[in-house]
Amino acid sequence: MILDPVHVAGAGMIRFGKHPAETTLETMGAQAATAAMRDAGVRAADVEALYVGHVFGGPVAGQRIGARIGLAGKPVSNHENYCSSGATALREAWIAVGAGLYDLVLVVGVEKMTDRVKGGVQPDPNDLDASIGFLFAAGHALSARRYMADYGATREQIAAVAVKNHAHSVANPYAQYQKPVSLGEVLGARPIAEPLGLLDCSPISDGAAAVVVASRAGLRRLGIRSAPRVAACALVSGTVQAGLGDVNEEDISRRAGAEAYRIAGVAADEIDVVEMHDCFTIAEIVRLEGLGVLPRGEGARLTEAGYTSLGGALPVNPSGGLLSRGHPVGATGAAQVCELFWQLTGRAGGRQVEGATTGLAYCKGGSVSGTDGASVTTVILTT
Known part of the structure; x- marks a missing residue:
């Protein structure tokens, strides 16, 4: 092309x-x-x-x-x-x-x-997962449980995503929430689907x-x-899955990332800033790993260590992400590109990623029973 x-x-x-x-x-x-x-x-x-x-x-x-x-x-x-x-x-x-x-x-x-x-966003009523009550929050709670069991990650490390993104949004005048939250507040929030609580979930x-x-x-x-x-704008949809599989495989994210890297002619390690679809805290971790910008099984630990914070090696969601900037679903992809535009033109104010020349935005839209997702877009902007 x-x-x-x-x-x-x-x-x-x-x-x-x-x-x-x-x-x-x-x-x-x-x-x-x-x-x-x-x-x-x-x-x-x-x-x-x-x-x-x-x-x-x-x-x-x-x-x-x-x-x-x-x-x-x-x-x-x-x-x-x-x-x-x-x-x-x-x-x-x-x-x-x-x-x-x-x-x-x-x-x-x-x-x-x-x-x-009203309440949580649900899949189409005709979808098999929806018919048995397997809603988005339940799926991401399962992802978190599996990730913790497989890689020894802690509940605190997963909650660190929310702490980080709320801290970032303090400097974003467009964010729905503009105040920090503590680790204790995230861990003590009202349960939604164990182990995830209210502050692990993006708002309506x-x-x-x-x-x-x-x-x-x-x-x-x-x-x-x-x-x-706009160096790349890739779109992939989910493939049909057979058997139980691995809930955190994120093949759809891998394919979306690979397509964007191919079109843009860049490698995963050349990305300076990421706007990630963190509809739930665990989603940010496993999708970053799927894109190849973090090693598999290391995302939770690296988040806790500050790797994905402003000032870290790979700042993720300087806007505050979906968790704190908010998630009006049709607007999210455009908002991510706005943030990358401001970052690459040095106009992001107190959330500026210094020296950023290449940014990636990732959105995952919906689910279809029997597949590994509905749609994923990956956008790469360069200076």
């Missing part, structure tokens, strides 16, 4: 959290889109297409947002890939711009969950994030001399 260079020219977000009922999905999407356009210096008339990722937004949510920001009549497409929806929308924009179809497009990830989701959130995607000609039109390049 040979594509022309594709860049992120601007980024915009609103603060994630629990927004009042009168703050609609369309309002949030329009606010994030307007912020990204302002950041890039692009007018609505210059935007050639709109790509929108959402899960619970209803029919033609992208067109409803586009009409509010002056994009009525432009090509608009809507993308649902569960938690990977925002990054899947980016991938389609990356392909279109790289193929020379457009020079300037807008990507929006958006979700209003608090008035649509509302929010929106957006980026302007540009070709080299598009950058010239905007008067931008340089901008982070």
Whole structure:
């Protein structure tokens, strides 16, 4: 696959959290889109297409947002890939711009969950796992138990993911939670699915994030001399599993990482910063290992030792991640790319990873009974 260079020219977000009922999905999407356009210096008339990722937004949510920001009549497409929806929308924009179809497009990830989701997010009711009550929290609790048994990891080491990510989010004005939590608070939180408690789980959130995607000609039109390049945007889906298998094998993460490294022409050890889909504390650990950026079985120990903290060898989730920045599912992939854009342009403030030139964002969306997942996107940005 040979594509022309594709860049992120601007980024915009609103603060994630629990927004009042009168703050609609369309309002949030329009606010994030307007912020990204302002950041890039692009007018609505210059935007050639709109790509929108959402899960619970209803029919033609992208067109409803586009009409509010002056994009009525432009090509608009809507993308649902569960938690990977925002990054899947980016991938389609990356392909279109790289193929020379457009020079300037807008990507929006958006979700209003608090008035649509009660309790935990569940698989489709027709899914076999859902029918027997094997929900996401239960699956990740099983993962944690297995990981502790296989590698001698402790409950405290797994909880350290939440402590780290909440500490990072203190410096993120867009995060749902902006205060640290102690190890004792994580361990003493209300049980959800043993051994995981409330602070091991990402919250139900509302929010929106957006980026302007540009070709080299598009950058010239905007008067931008340089901008982070989308070096890769990979998408894989789960393969059918036979037998019991290993719950922490993470073959889907390995394949997604390998595809992104191949497209970008980089190795796992060249990544400077990671935005990881930490829907649960254990998920950050096993998925980092699946990507090959941490040795298998060592992720929990390295987290506790500060390896993945700001100032460590490989900072992970300087934004606070899903655990603390929040997880409005359709918006998460776009928010991760916003964070990488700010990191690679030196605009991340108190959470800046010094010297970062290559960043990776990972999203895993949903589950399908009998497979090792539904969708995984891996995005690599470089300077």
